[in-house]
Amino acid sequence: MVDPIPDRLKRIYGEWNIRGAILFSLGLQIFLVLFASWRKRTSNKFMIFLLWSCYLLADTVAVFAIGHIASSQGNGNPSDPPDTGNLLVFWSPFLLLHLGGPDTITAFALEDNELWVRHLLSLASQVLPALYLFILTFGGNSLILPTFLLFLAGCIKYLERTYALYLASMDQFRESTLQKPDAGPNYAKLMKEYGSKKEAKLPTKIIIVGQPDRITYQRFIRSTPRLTDLQVLKKAHHFFDIFKGLIGDLNISFPHRSESRDFFTKLFPDEALQVLEVELNFLYEVLFTKAVVVHSKSGYISRLVSSLAVVAGLAIFVFHVKKHDRYGNFDVGVTYALLVGAILLDSIAFFKAVFSNWTVVALTKSNYRESLPWWQSWAIRSRLKRWSKTISVYNVIGYCLKTRENWIRRIIYETGLGDNFMDVILYVKGREFTMDLWEFIFGELMKKSTLAEDDLDTANTIYAARGNFILQEKKWDSWRDSLKPYITDVGYDESLLMWHIATELLFNTNPNKPNLDDIEANNNINNNNNNSNEINNKNNEASLLKVSTQKKYCKILSDYMLYLLIMQPTMMAAVAGNGKLRFLDTCEEAKRFFDGEEIRSAAAHEKACRNILDWPTDVKPIHVKGDASKSVLFDASRLAKELNKLDEEERWELLSQVWVELVSYAAGHCRATAHAQQLSSGGELLTFVWLLMSHFGLTDKFQLPKSHLRAKLIVGK
Structure with a gap:
């Protein structure tokens, strides 16, 4: 029977299936780390489709390569250099790094976050083959130390991604937005004391006294004619912390409604848009990237450990290659590409993290000031657009x-x-x-917010x-x-x-x-008209312009x-x-x-x-x-x-x-x-209108004003 596949093609596939898959996987990682954030800035269907395809391919290619490395052990090509098998084992942890994915994308859709359990199981299913290869070659593998270091870095990266998916899953996200449990005043203790005083025949009564609202805010007073970049960032993060509960279908407290209305009704339309853009950008990064994991103490530690492990692995490999010449030149080049690529990806992630809004907010919280060092100010001012604006x-x-x-x-x-x-x-x-369209929408909603003020019935009527x-x-x-x-x-x-x-x-x-x-x-409209006819013409032109x-x-x-x-x-x-x-x-x-x-x-x-x-x-x-x-x-x-x-x-x-x-x-x-x-x-105008309405108090997601009366036990003489 004639074999439909020529031997030459089989030989080429046998030599290149692993090497090609690994280089392709590295290329996908570089593409995603550079361009994944474009999906929040573009509504172009082709670009979104391309990013989606690369997002799906990245995992598929890495899993394919790990499987082929595992199956190749003991079945090496006789023409390969003697230690090629050990080098292939050294490549497998890089694929775990790739499965961990870049910081710029963990999920493509909200539904991806709900699959965090599957990713956890996938972590186990991919770590086990890599661990099997590690143990299989433990005795005679001269690259065992750098392999272990890269294996550690790969596990950390994969865990980061899985944990980010878990935190962004809707149940956990909703849990993270809940207020701390509050049992309220100690009713049982009060009634016990009241009963004991009554039994002692002491003149006792309970009176109701008022208490200040525990949620207070400082009214917004402009200190500058325009909001500074830092004020925009801090206010956006503040309101993000408050209003992110809307995604979990939670209600916002009435004092927070008042605070938000007080702030947004004092803004110019373009300032309000800037705050909303940054606020929604925080939400995007929480739901679709590793931002929450990276910008935490455990994230800083894990990132330091994984980066040092990769650098140490590179140093050991360089020393080892100089001492031993038992590998093919092309395979050594592939290994260097993987090591340098891993360091490059970590470096890009590091600079993105340093210049991110999260870092600026964290630094201003720990050391409050109204001005920033030049590099932080540059990071805010030089930001790319945060949505498609189409x-x-x-x-x-x-x-x-x-x-x-x-x-x-x-x-x-x-x-x-x-x-x-x-x-x-x-x-x-x-x-x-266009900004003029936004100014029109902003003005109409502000008028309605002014009509509603603290009247929730009117607000609900406007909302409906x-x-x-x-x-x-x-x-x-x-x-x-x-x-x-x-x-x-x-x-x-x-x-x-x-x-x-x-x-x-x-x-x-x-x-x-x-x-x-x-x-x-x-x-x-020409403002230099002085006589009455010209003024009438000006009014007519203004009327026509308004209609147009x-x-x-x-x-x-x-x-x-x-x-x-x-x-x-x-x-x-x-x-x-x-x-x-x-x-x-x-x-x-x-x-x-x-x-x-x-x-x-x-x-x-x-x-x-x-x-x-x-x-x-x-x-x-x-x-x-x-x-x-x-x-x-x-x-x-x-x-x-x-x-x-x-x-x-x-x-x-x-x-x-x-x-x-x-x-x-x-x-x-x-x-x-x-x-x-x-x-x-790419975002939608409708989303900005939704969030603006929430900030103006024109939504049904607010709690009714709470009573702040408290009982006090009075014992007479």
């Missing part, structure tokens, strides 16, 4: 037109390959996150609002009854889709439609929320309802309508919107279609017609405020773990 947008009208443009796209859609992954590639766009709270304002009295059914009489997903389509129709049928790519260039800006906000938030509803179903699961089915039904009706109107190109986007808006909708669609279809296309057209009755400035003012409520409703009602998961994929 907003993904998706548009129902554009999608319906583009899926019909050519047969390739139609095949992709009809075969189901377009679901989510292909749709993201073909139809989702990324827009740059999805467009209806803004309609309570007196200026919208005339429109409340006609617009409220599109908010309160339907589910959130249906409401969001209707307001999205209505926004799109109005945006594209207005003669003064702004260009989203160029509008920023027109944001300056609000249109831009509405368009971006509308497309962004549709992207989340359709493309991020896991994140939006708590509020999505039948959103995907409703979206698909709406698309089917839109395509049928476009076919009838002979609108067959994405270039006819404005015409499509105009035709939908102009189509007669005197009878409610549900009276014609019943509930057979969940399409909201012409319901949205009816909503757009109602909004068109307002003058332009009022229309876009109302729409922009409704969209902020729709965004904040989704942000507040999505699961906290869904927000946390997005931190490893």
Whole structure:
């Protein structure tokens, strides 16, 4: 029988399977230590896929190499130098180092943390083969000492990773955020004393006295016109310690709510964003990296021991190679690459740890001061961006037109390959996150926080609002009854889709439609006008600019929320309802309508919107279609017609405020773990809104104010 695999290929595989796997494993470790942190800074699907692939391959390749080293003992190639087997055994601890992974990534998803037990068992299953090789060659292995040192370093690294996964698992993370147990005043002792005094016929009574709140805070008073980098860092870490309990679904104390509101209501919007960025970065590093393990006393000790072990192993190997020439030159080169690579990885990890936010916070806690040495200040100022700063947008009208443009796209859609992954590639766009959009959202939420103050009922009303709270304002009295059914009489997903389509129709049928790519260039108004006509022109220009800006906000938030509803179903699961089915039904009706109107190109986007808006909708669609279809296309057209009755400035003012409520409703009602998961994929604007709402006190995760009354025993004479 003819062997389908030539002997030459078998020989090449036999010589290179271990060497190639080890070098590939080293390359993966270097790539991950340098680029793993990019996943918090990019929403690029290709980059995230590449990092995910390397993360999975790193373990697979290391396990493959350890297994082949173990099976190769006693089956060496006769042409190999005499001590090649001992050198292979010396390589096995490096693979334990690689299985320990870099500090920059322990988990790719939150679910990975829940598998810490599996990693613990995997530790045992990989250490045992390495230990077997160590014992097998103990007597005649001249590299036994450096092998032991590297074995020790590898075990430490693997334990670090397993412990980091354990600490980030949801049960343990929740446990770590709990307050210390508090039994309260000693009721049993008080009642015993009270009873004994009564039995002694002494005049005794119990009075209730007040006590100060044990959780106190110092009100924030600005000492500088702007927050310094150090103040941003310290405040972010302080609030991270308080609000991280939200991830474990725990409530925050009322005094902490007051402290947070007091601080954030005194910030400029960009300062608040900086604090939130650093706070979420702390959360990302706790959940997805080794930060908690590394920045601890045990972490410092273990890191010192493992690094010294690697350096000592290199020194011993250099001395040994000079004294004995019993290894192949290439294998010696591979060994040097592994040793130097291990030291390089440790050095990179060391510098990352020294210049990390955790180190700066630890140093300022141990030696409080308002200024830092130059190297620490540089570490804060020179930081890379902490999230992608992009907003993904998706548009129902554009999608319906583009899926019909050519047969390739139609095949992709009809075969189901377009679901989510292909749709993201073909139809989702990324827009740059702008500070003016953040200032608008921040201002709207601050106004609501000011209305709520310490009134939890009002705060809960705002938290539950999805467009209806803004309609309570007196200026919208005339429109409340006609617009409220599109908010309160339907589910959130249906409401969001209707307001999205209505926004799109109005945006594209207005003669003064702004260009989203160029509008920023027109944001300056000439302030040098002196006469009355020029002042009037200035006011008109300011009014037009306000309308254009609000249109831009509405368009971006509308497309962004549709992207989340359709493309991020896991994140939006708590509020999505039948959103995907409703979206698909709406698309089917839109395509049928476009076919009838002979609108067959994405270039006819404005015409499509105009035709939908102009189509007669005197009878409610549900009276014609019943509930057979969940399409909201012409319901949205009816909503757009109602909004068109307002003058332009009022229309876009109302729409922009409704969209902020729709965004904040989704942000507040999505699961906290869904927000946390997005931190490893570039982050989401919705997560920043969620955390800002929490800091403003606009959430249901606060404890009711506690009574601080205490009983006191009084004995009369």
